[in-house]
Amino acid sequence: MKKILIAYYSLSGKTRKIVEQVEKTLEECEVEEIKDLNARRGIIGFIRNGRRAMKEKQTDIITSEKNPSEYDLVILASPVWAANMTPAIRTYMERYKDKIKASAFILTCGSSGDDKALEKMENIVGTPVDTVTFSAKELKQETAQKKINKFIEKITA
Numbered sequence: 001m002k003k004i005l006i007a008y009y010s011l012s013g014k015t016r017k018i019v020e021q022v023e024k025t026l027e028e029c030e031v032e033e034i035k036d037l038n039a040r041r042g043i044i045g046f047i048r049n050g051r052r053a054m055k056e057k058q059t060d061i062i063t064s065e066k067n068p069s070e071y072d073l074v075i076l077a078s079p080v081w082a083a084n085m086t087p088a089i090r091t092y093m094e095r096y097k098d099k100i101k102a103s104a105f106i107l108t109c110g111s112s113g114d115d116k117a118l119e120k121m122e123n124i125v126g127t128p129v130d131t132v133t134f135s136a137k138e139l140k141q142e143t144a145q146k147k148i149n150k151f152i153e154k155i156t157a
Contacts (some may be wrong), residue, residue, distance in 0.1 A: 005066055008077035008106070009036065009088040014139055015108045019077050022106065024039040026156075028070075035062040041127050053081035056120070058091040058126040069099035073155060074128065076121065077106035080133075083113030085121055093124045100149060104155045105131040108139065130154040 006029055010016035018031070023031050036122045037060040068074050075098075078089035079137045085093075085107075093100075114133040122128060132151040138144050 001028065002072040003070070004069040004073045004075065004141045004155075005068060006031045006075040006077060007034055007064070007066075007068070007089075007092055008032075008075075009028060009034040009079070009092075010077075010087050011086075013077065014077050014134075014136075015077050015106070016133055017139065018106060018108060018144065018148070019049075021145065021147055022075070022077075022152065024105040025148055027143075029068060029075075032066045034064075034082065034092050036086075037061065052088060053084040056084060056090065057061060057087050059087035061088050061091050061095075064092070064096065067099065068096045069101070071101070072099045073102045073104060075104045075106060075155070078108075078117070078126070080107050080109035080113045082119045085117050088122075090124070093127045097125050100125050102129055104151070106151070107131070107133045108136075109133060110136050 008015055008019045008020055078085045105121050105128050118131050130151055132147050
């Protein structure tokens with residue numbers, strides 16, 4: 001069985017919710033939350049978040065406790081901000097890209113921009129084993145678990 005790490009960033013908790021479902025379904029994996037050391041809440045934070053994501057900026061994150069090179073697969077999970085991954089995920093990917101043997105991506109988004117974000121993620125760590133995106137609407141439906149099951153089937157094959 002593959003040794004899997006899920007590294008994720010979640011500001012609102014939506015991405016965390018999906019990661020928890022993936023973790024429960026996989027049963028055997030490790031999870032690490034990527035923590036951004038910069039304030040991201042409130043209206044000013046919302047504007048700053050979008051701007052930093054659009055400009056493809058990095059941020060200050062807490063150093064990872066888990067070494068991505070010790071895993072067969074690293075699942076990277078992020079919200080989509082302004083058709084980009086979050087600065088925290090970008091920072092993690094740039095920092096550890098040479099240690100990631102294989103990757104898969106999970107994105108949560110309001111309605112669009114996931115295709116551009118996936119492309120930019122691929123540009124950093126290479127072609128993923130699989131990707132899955134959840135719109136805000138899908139997060140509230142039972143279709144989320146079906147998508148998770150299909151994703152897990154592909155990444156564990």
